[in-house]
Amino acid sequence: MSGSMRLPGGGRIDRSRPLKFTFNGKGYTGYEGDTLASALIANGVHLIARSMKYHRPRGLMTAGSDEPNGMVQLATGARTEPNIKATQIPLYDGLVASSVNVFPSVEFDISAVNGLLSPFMTAGFYYKTFMPSQAFWDKVAEPVIRKAAGFGKAPTEPDPDVYDHKYVHCDVMVVGAGPAGLSAARAAAATGARVILADEQAEFGGSLLTLNREIDGKPSADWVRSTVNELAGHEEVTLLKRTTVAGLYDQNYMVALEQRIDDLTPSSPANPRMRVWHIRAKEVILAAGSHERPLVFADNDRPGHHAGRRGADLHEPLRGAAMQEAGCSSPTTTGPMRRRVPSRRTAPM
Amino acid sequence: MLLIDCPYCGERPEIEFSYGGEAHIARPENPGALSDKEWADFLFMRGNQKGAFRERWIHTQGCRRWFNVLRDTTSHEIYAVYKIGAPKPPAPGEKPVAAKKPAAKKPAALKKGAGK
């Protein structure tokens, strides 16, 4: 049923460049520009994972880093990585991924029987159980619980890849390259300030990658293109794609992770796989956008439920009939939040 | 990674500095005259303030000079840096202290014209 969920046109994929990949041992085809998540949905694969405790079936909820469900074991051997969100894996030719924490398979998972026992396994239930004696806990219960623990598997061989660091400074750090972040970066760059703009996605634009709006009298996609071009032309502007800002520490010290190689291309000192950016900024602008929050109703975690409108249409419009969308993410309410941290020296803006 | 404004070199990352704990603990003029309790007070007892705290840092990897920092231990905000012997800058909400003469004397060897 490959391609059964695809629309004939639109989206951010290149239909002239098909890519082969494998999920749970079965071969599929996607396109350049897909994430593993969008490619799986396009192929009609909705059951991606099982929950940690009751092994309930889990599908894909979102389209980005807010994905709570669709975690997979990516690649094999020394390059395998556990618990990577399918929504954050750009598809590449030869990608191999599998469901985590299932036995023997995600469709038929023995531990799903835990779900039937859920009335007896309330939060913290194990603090009151498994302890008829200390010996029973030591010899029987704990080993069983431990065996069931965890999601994916750690590699068992040393990491063959090369990683890198960078320590940089700027006047203005902008986190998020949606309309708010791009505008802020452009305004700051125009003053000659040293600007760093980081976004976790492979393309700048944020919500404008899927919304078609009008900004400064032109279609928003054109506005994004011209703004990014303008920023790239500034000598003092650094643009970081596929870069997740992971921490904001004292005196505007930030840590960000840049994903530089997304496929199995071997890394080297000349071409590191990931780079940690240590950033000291005089001013920080957080324009990270909205975050998908699921609505609360029974079985809202079942495959086929998608949170908000971002879920399906980021990479390609998919046939929506089989999907239900429920969520509370509204891109239009996303404004720039400005964080001012006392700085005794004024930025040369 | 705190950003510390060395009074000699300017703003530098915490990793270039070493910490010296509470500032303004004067070594007793005559240690031999102290009781055990007074000696313990000097050696071990500390203010450990929550909030504005006066502390010593040394720019180990840079100019290798000790200096004082007034920092908030709840927010890590640095209110002031000042050289050893300089008047204490007031903490937020604190009255400025009248300038006193530096407690530490300049080493004789570095006095202007010494030995002439």
Place this chain on the structure above:
Amino acid sequence: MAELDTRARDLRFSPLEAVSHRLVAASATDSVSATELPFTTQIGLRGDASDAAFVKAVKAAIGLAPPSEACTVAVKGDNRILWLGPDEWLVVAPDDVEGALLAKLEKGLAKLGAVAIDLTGNRTVIELSGPSARAVLEKGCYHDMHPRAFPVGRVVGTLIAHTQLFLERASDNPETFRLYVRSSFARHMAEWLMDAMAEFNESN
């Protein structure tokens, strides 16, 4: 101290001599290159910059006044004086003149309570040059090396790859940095530099 005789000079080896050919290979690029500047004369100075007699004595010996502005370097011909601290400087001069310079300095400083001490051999110098030099150093140095924050003719004591050093931005070329590294750490620094330079070497 007597000048080194020819035989003794032939027996010397610099801290990075063993890796010099690899430094050359790693520098096969227009983007960035590293070379050791071995055997510089280095003299540590301690004194009071506000004391005219001290400044005069240093000037008489080196031809340069010790810079009083923090983190600056005074240069004249082949001699330079690096500011290390409010009362501390490093005199850097060509090979084999430490004896003559020290004799002059000691004579001038003797009665001032100031100190000149021979530190030749304590640190070697690595010169890193090229349009990507700053980007290479940014892989291991927390110091802001943007020309606005670190203009030409400046020096700072800082860390690169966990190693203490004095980092000088040359006064005549903003793309040239000099790393004054302790001899025992020089090999580590050279290995780290070669690794960091790989990204900018087209042959990789």
Place this chain on the structure above:
Amino acid sequence: MLEKGWIGGGNTGRNTTIVRSNYLFDESAHLYEKSLQLFEQLSQELNYNVMMSQRGVMNLAHNLHDVRESKRRVFANKLNGVDAEWLEPEEVKAFCPIIDISPDARYPVMGATLQKRAGVARHDAVAWGFARGADARGVDIIQNCEVTGLRIDNGRIVGVETTKGFIGAKKVGSVAAGHTSVICGMAGFRVPLTSHPLQALVSEPIKPIHPCVVMSNAVHVYVSQSDKGELVIGAGIDAYNSYAQRGSFHIIEGQMGALRELFPIFSRLRMMRSWGGIVDTTPDASCIMSKTPVENFFINCGWGTGGFKATPGSGWAFAYTIAKGEPHPLNAAFTLDRFTTGALVDEHGAAGVAH
């Protein structure tokens, strides 16, 4: 019992859950061994599963000095009835197969001490179990109630001022960890404590791969795998005083480097959460359980980075101290007076983390 936050929300919920008793000096070994013995029975006694897991704690030696110090500690432990053994590198590998013992490692493993009875316990369960046990015995537990002052009459404590009003008390014990200096400041005396952030972090949950607890003083990391599958990783303290429950990133970054050095296979794991607790460190890395200059006011503090493992033992000895007005022989060495007499118990070596 007053708590300014909530039960388990302070350092109890911010540690790496390690329980062991292999301390060097007699005084510490006796106290921590008492605690470990209580831990071994705690689930049954509290009727609450604290998930005590005696997986063994290895302390690695990376140089000859480490080897000599470690062997000395093994002998000292054995003399004190604490189980301890010395492992050669191959035995280290046999006990923990994922560790890198290759001799060309940056910090080669030259052996380790092992305490098999040591391990981990579930930290929040320990707090909740004790709370339930105390509640069942008639203790009033008042959360979200911060002590704002001590009422002292003629050098004797008569009660505490709180955000919810005054509470009269004949005796008061302070177990405020990083905030002990603040409490003692209310009583008008200083203590030999400095409060520092101590950071820790956990990885995402992975299938069981790490069978024990590994600590290394030299590369400065300690790591175990929880019942949920997360790697639980501890760091050293940040250098500066702080009450902010956070520290600087380079501390945990160095930590990750050390972890990757010992366990190359962990390189590709992602870290889920990091946090900081405020630890009260003493000049000799030993605790203080003591009377104070204020009559009937007692302090239990200075546990630095090692308070969790001492929880049952320290509670036991502190209860005795409060009840009798005098320390039990187990904590007699850990008075405030020792900083005046000079009888310090310097456990910097066995404390495991740079204080």
